[in-house]
Amino acid sequence: MPKVSVVVPIYKVQKYIRRCIDSIVEQTFPNVEIILVNDGSPDNCGQIIDEYAKKDHRIKVVHKENGGLSDARNKGMEYVTGEYTLFVDSDDWIERNMIEELVKISLDNQADVVQSSFYYAYHDYLLYDNRYFSKNHPNKLLNNHELMYELICNEKVKNFAWGKLYKTNLIKDLQFKKGVLFEDVFWSHLVMQRVHTYVITHIPMYYYFQRSESIVFNYSLRNLDIIEGLKERHKFVEQYYPNLINESFKVILSNCLIHYNLLLLNRGIDKDGNSKKLIRSFIKLKYKEFQLAVEGNKELKIQLQFFSVHPIINICFLAIRKLFRKIKLLPQPIGLEKKNLSFKV
Structure with a gap:
């Protein structure tokens, strides 16, 4: 055994x-x-x-x-x-x-x-x-x-x-x-x-x-470590799994967009705006690679296009989409199976 x-x-x-x-x-x-x-x-x-x-x-x-x-x-x-x-x-x-x-x-x-x-x-x-x-x-x-x-x-x-x-x-x-x-x-x-x-x-x-x-529930600049981790992993993917480069770029882009929006919502932790600038500069630097990677992913493609014009436009797109889902003009994303407990853990 x-x-x-x-x-x-x-x-x-x-x-x-x-x-x-x-x-x-x-x-x-x-x-x-x-x-x-x-x-x-x-x-x-x-x-x-x-x-x-x-x-x-x-x-x-x-x-x-x-x-x-x-x-x-x-x-x-x-x-x-x-x-x-x-x-x-x-x-x-x-x-x-x-x-x-x-x-x-x-x-x-x-x-x-x-x-x-x-x-x-x-x-x-x-x-x-x-x-x-x-x-x-x-x-x-x-x-x-x-x-x-x-x-x-x-x-x-x-x-x-x-x-x-x-x-x-x-x-x-x-x-x-x-x-x-x-x-x-x-x-x-x-x-x-x-x-x-x-x-x-x-x-x-x-x-x-x-x-x-x-x-997870207390957002800070340290949460941006995930982007650095994904970038580090991307170098590994380029070396050992080159056919997965586009998948890696998609995940990096998605996280960049998420954390840019979280920084906007938590303005107090990025008072000089340097963290947002770094994310925006990185997306601009890798724009062609991101553009190729999101081909076939309609949602990420739209977000990338809006963000490249101005991040606020992407925020507005996400807010409108959320509203449309709320009033049932758009379908809700698939949720998770919920099981209620008869006691508190």
Whole structure:
């Protein structure tokens, strides 16, 4: 029976950490080691995880100075001894049979990585992305080229490090980039380049908790790290997957437009307008490449044309489109499957 190492980076999650650890401790798969990395958390997280370690010999506790999520994951990887590794974020939780199911799928298919579907977990409801697959669809196997295409698109294969069972020897020497947000974008493509067989199971077994105080909901200039990550990945794509260059350009353009609009909405964080200028200059510099890439994508093509005239015109287009959808002159975009909870999480 293979061993699975579960790495949990922990920082300021006193309210949620027990739910996370309990879901791992109670796994139906017996051969698990649990590596809890206290990233200098100023609350009681350190004390809580020490208590768990006293009760369960499978738990290893690491205390370190605060260095961020990447640094905590990297530190956790130093203690991994399992044939497989699973990352779980400390405010999330997993189904009790998740590890057992993912190991079985990996062994049955000789897979390097197995991806679980997940719920976006809110306090009183869950959302499941059923736009491409339903929960009863058979597992999806991807070869390396199919995998890299899906990773770049970030729809069927997400850039998230969590929720995937990795063969440890695949990732042991690949560190997360320190000091950035969206660190997974800088890391995932380097891992996936090594993958021969990738399996997606459509049964949601990971709960991705959405809390208002998380970094996703507090916009700052650091959120622009994702654009830098996508640019860095693009250089990799140019070198190793040149036939996916247009897909990469589309994702970069989409993110540039999104973050330009977010900067407009949050004027206070970009008072001198330098960040907006940099995005606009980059789009202007790469305009011909973007124009070629969005051919066939009507929405992005329109946005690029409007933005190149003036960003406000694109904002007006998006506002009008939103209004038309609201009054049902345009169809609503396909939504996610919602499941109400009888209790609050």
